[in-house]
Amino acid sequence: MSIPANPITRRLALPGWSVLRFSLTLVAGALLAAAIVTGVLVVFWIGIPVAVFVLLAIRVWANTQRRVIGEQLGVHIPAPYRPRSKGRFDQQALWLIREAATWRDFAWLAIDATLGFLVNLLYLGVFGIAVYYLVQPLLLATVFHAAPSPFVNDFGFYEFDSPAKTLMLVPFALACGVAWWRWGELLLRWYAHLGVLLLGPTAKALLTERVSELRQARDQTAGHAAAELRRIERDLHDGAQARIAALSLTLGMAEELLSQNRPGQAAALVGEARQACSDALEEIRQLVRGIHPPVLADRGFTGALQAMALDHPLPVSVVDRLVDKLPAPLEAAAYFATNEVLTNITKHAEATQVQVVVNREQDQVVIEVRDDGVGGASFSAGGGLDGVRRRLAAFDGTVNVDSPEGGPTVVTMTIPAAAVAPGGAHNAARSNPG
Missing domain, CATH: 3.30.565.10 (Histidine kinase-like ATPase, C-terminal domain)
Structure with a gap:
């Protein structure tokens, strides 16, 4: 699932995405509290396996954030983690704590549990106010016309408790709707880009990964070149070289027959030698074509x-x-x-x-x-x-x-x-x- 490309359908779909992001901020709050408690318990042995579990849970949450933010922005956010260490709980905990990506995840966890909560609450709040006060007069005039009003609109200075009175709130609802339509997406995208900065790999990690890829590509290319050289050597030895050696023997036999005054048999051997020469040339052409086609x-x-x-x-x-x-x-x-x-x-x-x-x-x-x-x-x-x-x-x-x-x-x-x-x-x- 991804955000629609059309601007209108994209804005209409954003409230659903904001609800998803808001739920992830609630999970972030729970994980942040668990991490703080684990930091206290880690001085005891029981806190070590709990720390490993909490840190891995934070990684699962961070990977979910990468996927959600990536789909919202239409980008791919790769996970910056190194291969997981195997061993005892204390070794795994030490390995997780030493990795820089763990602390970046924790920083985003703290930001999302606080700032992310406020950003999504503000976005959903403005959207909810716009919808609420736009449909309220219609509901009071139809569905709840004879029943007691379930809506409470006591602002302290005035109570809007009738359809006519709630119509006075429509301009306020329209203003909230315009603000949501105009600036809501910008707010969410700004916050999503902030997440990319922390959840994505650093420039150093990207450079390290790129160097590793180039080293692997170089090794593979060198291995491929060595294999090609061995193939060429084998083809020359088993093909053209063997044919040329046989050609030399045939010409030697023809020379001996000529010295014995047997030209007919010598001519037959010369014909065989000519055919062998043509075959050797064709094999060499095929070999060269495999190296660099003419x-x-x-x-x-x-x-x-x-x-x-x-x-x-x-x-x-x-x-x-x-x-x-x-x-x-x-x-x-x-x-x-x-x-x-x-x-x-x-x-x-x-x-x-x-x-x-x-x-x-x-x-x-x-x-x-x-x-x-x-x-x-x-x-x-x-x-x-x-x-x-x-x-x-x-x-x-x-x-x-x-x-x-x-x-x-x-x-x-x-x-x-x-x-x-x-x-x-x-x-x-x-x-x-x-």
């Missing part, structure tokens, strides 16, 4: 996509709206990633048609591969999509998969456009059904 160097990313579509066993349409030339390493990564996704579709999707859309969205290059197959695609260790994710991680790219059971499947590969060199050869937008 079509990328000759025709660029657009031409390579078109060639890939023509060679695919399924009908593949390519829509390329990218107007900048990609640098060679990034171009190769995008080519092989797209090729791997198309290979996965051939093996597992049971699709009848595929569409590849390449676009530029502000500072990103986005490649979408869509198929009408059976769906159910997901990341699995060592699988094709996992390999695509690891390949693009070296360029700070991401892969998202939307593949419900029954299809269709959309694989979206996003690469930062900072890696795109502007002013290169233009890739014309086109569609080419394969």
